[in-house]
Amino acid sequence: MTDEESIARGLEAERAMKLLGPAFELVIADYLGKIVDISAAEPWEAGKISKLAMATKIAREVQGQITAIVRSGELAQEKKRRADVIADMPAEKRKWALMGGVR
Helix, strand or coil: CCHHHHHHHHHHHHHHHHHHHHHHHHHHHHHHHHHHHHHHHCCCCHHHHHHHHHHHHHHHHHHHHHHHHHHHHHHHHHHHHHHHHHHCCCHHHHHHHHCCCCC
16 A cells, blocks of 8 residues: 555544544443443343443454554655655755654
């Protein structure tokens, strides 16, 4: 995937998280609350508790994947910004920057 594709994908994921982030938090909180309720009222219902725990884990993993895509896009943007700065430098300074001397 090119940096441009990664940036675009990251921006799309960021927009998605603005919409879905609160929903993820609500679902996760609801599932955790139900786990507590079932554990207190029906502690013998391990199957229900396990299913809710798995649903919570899946919601967190999906949320984490979207967040990772956002971060990947941010890193690609920073890489592109740095490359643009280096490209605009005079040749002598660019040589040092490419060797890692300038950040």
